[in-house]
Structures are given as C-alpha cells and as structure tokens.
Amino acid sequence: MAITYDKIPNNIDLASNRKVQKALEAWQPDFKDWWMEMGPEGFQQDEIYLRTAISVDSSGWAHFDYVKMPDYRWGIFLTPPVKDRKIGFGDNAEMDVWEQVPGEYRKELRRMIVTQCDTEPASVEQQKLLGKCAPSLYDMRNLFQVNVEEGRHLWAMVHLLHEYFGKDGRDEADEMLQRRSGNVDSPRILEAFNKPVEDWLAFFCFAMFMDRDGKFQLGALAESGFDPLARATKFMLTEEAHHLFVGETGVGRVVARTAQVMAENPDTDPAQLGIVSLDIIQKYINEWYTGSLDLFGGEDSSNAANYFGAGLKGRFQEMNPKRFTEHQAMDECYNLDWMEDGKMASHEIPMRRAMNLVLRDAYNEDCVRAMVRWNKSLEKAGLDFRLYLPSQRFNRHIGVYAHQPFNPQGELLSDKDYKDQYSQWIPTEADLDYVKSLMVQVTEPGHFAGWINPPAKGLNGQDETFEYVKFVNA
Numbered sequence: 001m002a003i004t005y006d007k008i009p010n011n012i013d014l015a016s017n018r019k020v021q022k023a024l025e026a027w028q029p030d031f032k033d034w035w036m037e038m039g040p041e042g043f044q045q046d047e048i049y050l051r052t053a054i055s056v057d058s059s060g061w062a063h064f065d066y067v068k069m070p071d072y073r074w075g076i077f078l079t080p081p082v083k084d085r086k087i088g089f090g091d092n093a094e095m096d097v098w099e100q101v102p103g104e105y106r107k108e109l110r111r112m113i114v115t116q117c118d119t120e121p122a123s124v125e126q127q128k129l130l131g132k133c134a135p136s137l138y139d140m141r142n143l144f145q146v147n148v149e150e151g152r153h154l155w156a157m158v159h160l161l162h163e164y165f166g167k168d169g170r171d172e173a174d175e176m177l178q179r180r181s182g183n184v185d186s187p188r189i190l191e192a193f194n195k196p197v198e199d200w201l202a203f204f205c206f207a208m209f210m211d212r213d214g215k216f217q218l219g220a221l222a223e224s225g226f227d228p229l230a231r232a233t234k235f236m237l238t239e240e241a242h243h244l245f246v247g248e249t250g251v252g253r254v255v256a257r258t259a260q261v262m263a264e265n266p267d268t269d270p271a272q273l274g275i276v277s278l279d280i281i282q283k284y285i286n287e288w289y290t291g292s293l294d295l296f297g298g299e300d301s302s303n304a305a306n307y308f309g310a311g312l313k314g315r316f317q318e319m320n321p322k323r324f325t326e327h328q329a330m331d332e333c334y335n336l337d338w339m340e341d342g343k344m345a346s347h348e349i350p351m352r353r354a355m356n357l358v359l360r361d362a363y364n365e366d367c368v369r370a371m372v373r374w375n376k377s378l379e380k381a382g383l384d385f386r387l388y389l390p391s392q393r394f395n396r397h398i399g400v401y402a403h404q405p406f407n408p409q410g411e412l413l414s415d416k417d418y419k420d421q422y423s424q425w426i427p428t429e430a431d432l433d434y435v436k437s438l439m440v441q442v443t444e445p446g447h448f449a450g451w452i453n454p455p456a457k458g459l460n461g462q463d464e465t466f467e468y469v470k471f472v473n474a
C-alpha cells in the first residue's frame, strides 16, 4: 500500500476513516506532551541516528536518519492482511477471522490489549534517566531507539482501542497517558513495569527478559482470530527484534568485559578493577528473569483457557507445523509439582488452562540459548564460573509458587534460611550502589565505559567512531 504523509503516518488508509482519524489526531498532542514529560530526559533537542518505520515492506520499515526524538514519525502500521485467513485454534477454529470485535469476547480482548498497551509507555517511563549515564553513544542511541519504538507500539495499540472499542477504547487510550510507572495512586498495570530501571545492567536485563516476554506475548497475540490485533502485533515484532538484540548483546558485552579483565587480573577483587563481578551479574539475572516469569500470569489459569478456547490468544507459532499439528489442546494435561498441604505434590493441569505455562516454556528455551552464548565468553577466558537461569519456583509473586521460600535451585527452605540467604541471590543495596558507581556517561564517539566491551560491529554498517548522537549544545 502507498505511503501516506498525513499527520499520522499509516498504512491503514486512515484518511478514509474520518472519525478514527480525528480521534487519533486529537490524542496526538497529548501523546507529545506525555513524551516530553516522561520520555528520555535531557536529550529531546539532540539529533539521534534513528530507524523509523515508514512502511511495512522490507525497504521501508528500517529507514535510518538523524532525528530529534520529538519529531519522530510515530505511525500506525499493520502487516498486510492474509486473504481468507481462518481462525487457527480453539473452539472457533476454521471460521473466518474477525474484522470487528465479536461482542461476546469484547471484554477479554479489551483487557488483553489494554494490558499489553500499558507496558509500552511504562517501559519508556522506567528508562527515562538512563541517557545521562550511557556507556557510549552507540548504547545511548540504542536506548532511544527502543524508547521511540515503544512509543510507536503504544500508537499501534491505541489505534486498535480507538478504531474498534468506541468510547471505552478512547477512554482507555487517554488513561494510557495518565497512569505512571511506579506511581502509588495510578500505577502501571503489571507489577514489573512499576520498578525503576536505574542502571545499564538493569536496562540490558530488562531488554533481555522483559522485552523477550513481550516477544512471546506479541507472538501469541499475532495468532489471534481478531485480525487487526494479529496484524498489529506481527509488525511490532519486527521492531522488537532489535530490543532483544540490545538486551542480549548488552548483557553479553558486560559478561565478556568482566571475563576478560578477571582473566588478566586473577587475584584482584573485581570492585578494584571497575568491572561488574560475575556474582552481581548472576544476581541481576536472578531478579529480572524471575520478574519476567511473573509476566506470564498463573501456571493454572482459567483466563488463559478462555483466551485459547475463544481463539483470541494462541501458543507461540501456533500455526507452525514444526511446533503444533493439533490446535484444540483438549485431551492432554501438563504435569507440574507444587506445594499442597505442606508438601510438594504432582498436579495435572488441563492443557488449555496451562497455556501461560506453555508460552513460558517457549520463552524459556530462548533464554537458555542466550545463557549458553554468555557462558562461552567465560569459557573462552578460562574461567570456571558459569551463569545460570534460576528455578522457575524462585522469587515468584504470581502463580502456584508465589511467596514461597524456594531457593534458586528450586529447593524449599525454611523461612529463616530463605531470608538469611536472600542477599546472596538478589542484588543488595550495596550491589546496586556499586553498579551505579560505575555508570558514567561516555560521549566521545567510539569510546566505551570500562565495565563493558564495544559491540562486535556498528549499527546499520556504521564504523567504530560513528557519531550516533549529535548534541545540539556540545
């Protein structure tokens, strides 16, 4: 479809839908106000080398240029419709996909879209201050790229609310700009999105684990029988790949730096060397990974069963025959152990009710793959230490293991032992202060803070000393 240069870039022929166009154009200045208030602090006038989606085809979705962030062209893009697409799974399988919200599933769809949408502005708010201590221009640019794209994802979901949910949808869209991450009176919906992200190791862990939850949640919604949702999330996923890259390679570059410096100085305390110790990196992984597990919801969930049964939310790559050949999930069960009457007992969860868990398993595989990569640099440096993913029972706040004293190995401890050992597993104030003490802003092109390695290569083919951010008052 042709590119349109309206106020709101889009490939949905917005101009032909005056009502929705007007509603979105009325929302636009509020979005800009929100961005100026809650977006990256201190860099709104600078020229950032950013990727902007101007259409969904391969030549248009990754257009690079210097842009001031407030001038970023946040647009609405859906992947083109698949002709005669049918619902792929659940009780409505084989029926035509829905082009409008089916009345009987309105509540569920609204809730899922609102929950997903809310995480996008939340993450921008959480990361607001990180530019001030970016370890390089390359990293600073990546942060801002992630932030403007989360802003675009907010647009993607707000479009669905405006076009398909009438007055309720417009109200929900307004509330997206009113809630605030971490605000006691008006917090973001999911707990993990209310926690500030205050240092760059936390940011990389966030992009690694939280954005990766996003990948799997969006992947499940991309299977939806509500076609506009499927097409919106599918296109969001193309942008999301970069966020995951930033997270995975970011943690990887910290691990590699630590490994290298430790191998050169085997008898020195890492704190004397200005690097993040492997113990602290492991604690960050423990914290952010377990936080991400909570985002999948409960292991045994009637909501999840309803979403699957209705054809609203599928499994990851539901229609890939290498993953699934059967799309009803009626006959099997998922076996899981959890505490009952004071001891661990096996439970059978009917498969549809276990869909949060099935999605989480797919997510987990992806995390394991990254872990293997990170550990390669430890091996290469000749170190014995290995990073690991803690047990899915550890440090949980949602689901069947919530608030129980399991250690990272998944063993049940006494409350006292658990409390005594907690500071060995999750970053302490002192750990966080130490990491913060390493956070110094580096703005010379091609230079990097001492606690992180440079990337393997520049972005979009740029060389090592490329000026990813041009400061207006520099």
Ligand code: BYC
Pocket (backbone or CB within 6 Å): 111, 112, 113, 115, 116, 117, 119, 120, 123, 150, 189, 190, 191, 192, 210, 211, 212, 213, 214, 215, 217, 218, 294, 295, 296, 297, 298, 299, 300, 301, 302, 303, 304, 356, 398
């Ligand atoms: N926090 O049946 P259950 C992203 C509630 S990240 C607070 O187990 P369900 C991004 C639940 O609401 C992707 N409450 O849960 C990343 C329910 O409440 P009620 C965002 C929670 O509904 C980085 C009760 O507990 N996620 O995009 O099956 C940067 C029982 O719950 C939580 C989505 O988009 C929680 N963590 O699953 C930017 C997915 N978990 O009914 C962006 C869309 C559960 O008893 N949402 N509860 O009052 C969903 O699919 C589902 O809502 C959830 C929860 C998977 C989140």
Ligand code: FE
Pocket (backbone or CB within 6 Å): 120, 149, 150, 153, 214, 236, 240
């Ligand atoms: Fe996003």
Ligand code: FE
Pocket (backbone or CB within 6 Å): 146, 150, 211, 214, 240, 243
């Ligand atoms: Fe993201």
